[in-house]
Amino acid sequence: MSPPALTVTDLTMSYGELRAVDGVSFEVAEGEFVGILGPNGAGKTTTLEIAEGLREPDSGTVRLLGESPWPRNLALLPRIGVQLQASAFFEKLTAREQLETFGALYGVGSARVDEMLDLVGLSDKAGTPEAKLSGGQRQRLSIACALVHDPDVVFLDEPTAALDPQARRNLWDVLREIQARGKTIVYTTHYLDEAEVLCDRVAIMDQGRILAMDTPARLVRDLDAATHVTLERGALPADDARALPGADGVTQDEVSLTIATRAPAPLLTALAERGTLDGLQVRTATLEDVFLHLTGREYRA
Structure with missing residues (x-):
């Protein structure tokens, strides 16, 4: 070596x-x-x-x-x-x-x-x-x-x-x-x-x-951070989203609804069965999440 x-x-x-x-x-x-x-x-x-x-x-x-x-x-x-x-x-x-x-x-x-x-x-x-x-x-x-x-x-x-x-x-x-x-x-x-x-x-x-x-x-893997699945607002009621398998938390704003999950496979399967995959976005953890976790504050460029 x-x-x-x-x-x-x-x-x-x-x-x-x-x-x-x-x-x-x-x-x-x-x-x-x-x-x-x-x-x-x-x-x-x-x-x-x-x-x-x-x-x-x-x-x-x-x-x-x-x-x-x-x-x-x-x-x-x-x-x-x-x-x-x-x-x-x-x-x-x-x-x-x-x-x-x-x-x-x-x-x-x-x-x-x-x-x-x-x-x-x-x-x-x-x-x-x-x-x-x-x-x-x-x-x-x-x-x-x-x-x-x-x-x-x-x-x-x-x-x-x-x-x-x-x-x-x-x-x-x-x-x-x-x-x-x-x-x-x-x-x-x-x-x-x-x-x-x-x-x-x-x-x-x-x-x-x-x-x-x-x-x-x-x-990124060692961070064990949640995956975030984002849908267009109105694609799914928030209460229904909270009841989906694998859903850990739900947030929404004027344009979208986001589901946090550590079990994305069953969650995405359930969304597919409901026909709500159009416009869906999946965001996994990145180095930015690692940095924020380690420093406890916003990333300064």
Whole structure:
């Protein structure tokens, strides 16, 4: 069994009286896609920067590809790729020239540059100045710059932040392709749906601590939350809904009636027998429910 690509043990980091990272520990296996998920101010970026070797923790240890990234470990630099939350590019250079400049630092040739432009879907924008790229295209170029030297571990800090839904989905395809090439990915996000779709495992983080870490499916399953079945208002009287097998509770508003259940199969069967399936919606628990359960308050984006 291969050793972990990243091992973080008991990290702490404070800014004055603020404990930004408070005893964080986790491991990332080789080839794994791990998301650190939480609201702004949770400590995600600081944790990532310590793991990358950009910051020295107050206490705790990091082993990245078997070595310590701090003090700045030059031997690790060719093996890691870093995309920061705020990307800075060279002025007046085209997308291709940006990549060629980053690649030159590692002796990367033009063929690799072409490959990266194709990977992130920017081949047709190769001659476009970076300043004229859209927000989504600029994010993809930033990821290409982090990958141009073919690193083993890729760190991405909120790569889909501030993107429109279509640009986010396009970037998801890029991230999946990166993992398919055997890369280890550690990334931060505050998009719960995104982490649920992309990640092998997620660490839910808030107030400097990791509250839980597991596969999205296992986190949701362990929550043992109710399934919610929603019907159009008027499709079924509330009293009849309460009498259905498996119904734990019924709520209604001006447009819908919702039945909570932990036994959805008999409930749905009963609804089908009544011919009330038209317009029916079924909502199972998600990572958002897990987050709300762990923190006891609304999710802060």
